[in-house]
Amino acid sequence: MSSGSKGKVLLVDDSFMNRALMCDILGDEYEVIEAENGVEAMSVLARMHSDLTLMLLDIVMPEMDGFEVLAAMNKSGWIEEVPVIIISSEDSYTYVDHAYDLGATEYIQRPFDEKMVKHRVENTVMLHAKQRSLEKMVIDQMLEKEKSNIMMVNILSHIVEFRNGESGMHVLHIRVLTEVLLERLAKMTDKYDLTPERISLIANASALHDIGKIAIPEEVLNKPGRFTPEERLIMQAHSAAGAEMLENLPYYGDEELVKVAHDICRWHHERYDGKGYPDGLAGEEIPISAQVVALADVYDALTSERVYKPAYTHEEAMRMIQGGECGTFSPLLLACLREADSYLEKELKVKSNGGLAHEEMTNLPRSLLKVGGASGKKLQMLEQEREKRIILSRMSKDIQFEYEYAFELLTFNENGARILGLPETVSRPRTSENMRKTVNFDDLHELIDRLQAVGQQDPPVEMTVRANLPEGERKFNVIAQSLWTDDERTGVIGIATPIE
């Protein structure tokens, strides 16, 4: 809500009388935006959910009823952002219960009192605003704290590396690689109990993996040529030394971070076949945290330049690791690495360039972000991106469109809707009568089928689509790209230009 202006209330009801009465009651205090059914409501929500103070929702409506709207809001997470008051003349308990189950804040029964409506609306708005500002305060504080933590750990590890004559990037790389690998691993199996919190913790602890090197004499540590067998032994002592330092900490011994860091320090040079050091652990005897960091360490060593070797490319490194040239790893982990493949390289570049600032955005109190929706900062950024896109699409002369699988909602830019003579939002376009009249249905279905068939890495789909416009049949060149969240197809974005 911007300061000074009235709060915006979305009023969804199919009866104009009902809407008129509610506007009459609330119009002085709020800016009321009206929607005649669920589909219209969804389109308003898609446009301005973060701007809405409250939503008043009828249940029995044509097109898409109130329950369907609530369900869709749950799916998209908007239910956490916009408090909903149901207004219905329905008095059966099953309806009321169902509405509450789906996340409605209040249920007002018709016929209602003016006073009661005003009070409930006001209370709901106030309570929600308070809760939001508290949430934001907590998240901001957590972010700030977490950022200092990560900074301290990174600075400390950087000092260790500095002595080693390496760039500080290694620590950051290990953190990113560890995180990416663990995320893949968590999807593949649940035998390691890798919660998002646990993954964050291991990634954070990974920065400490080489602290034992501080105990290695400098002339050995930075010796340019080959090690003698004695020197090799001294070098190898760094893993046990690091673990020992952590064991001897006079404090924090019981902290999970210290325990995980200990395991990583001690065992990140073990091998899956039991031929590593210092303890010769084999297979799953090696804690998963250490297994993952070991793999990340090898990958980063291969792809970075060292005094004694050039930097290998991602492809070369992948081939060498998978071929068993650089140690042995659990088959499951190697599968994770294959799965992550080019994503790994990309992620490494993006996150390392952004350094801490980026880390802070992505990595942080996941548990909070998950429970409380995205953080305020992140939301603001998203909102800004959205605005930019809307402005660009207004300026564009092309037909731009967006489709969301979850709600089966097709949205055109203003200009596109005007050219096609379609509303800006079309629900269930596959079966929509409006679409059938305007867009050649064979072409539309071909486009849909082709989009369903492409994978995440494939180029956009391009084809000619015929449309019946007021001035006659026109052909459009359509370029459309599937949008993905993780491995799930979530939407389509595209552009259609008339063929002269």
Next chain:
Amino acid sequence: MTIRECYEQMGADYEDVKRRLASDERIEKFFLMFTRDPSYNELVSAMEAGDAATAFRMAHTLKGVAGNLSLSELGKASSELCESMRAGSIPPEAAELYARVKECYERAMAAAEALKQGRQ
């Protein structure tokens, strides 16, 4: 004719609507707006076409609108009609309930007409 007299004429609950909507102007404004509300006419066409889903929805809307204006008889009649069709079909007894809705609605329209006449 005052809005109160109008309510008394059609046997609707003036005290109740006054308590809930607070001002006479508002009650009158929305009662007159009700004469232009399409839900009754849409209910009639749906009943005639045997379209149970739409008839249910329209009876439901009518119940809500009548309720908010304390047109108690019409509200009760449309609620009963609405409930009879909840299962998705129009049962035989709906005919009688529908007739009752019609009677209440016409009474309300007559009262509204009288109120309008008095205003001119």
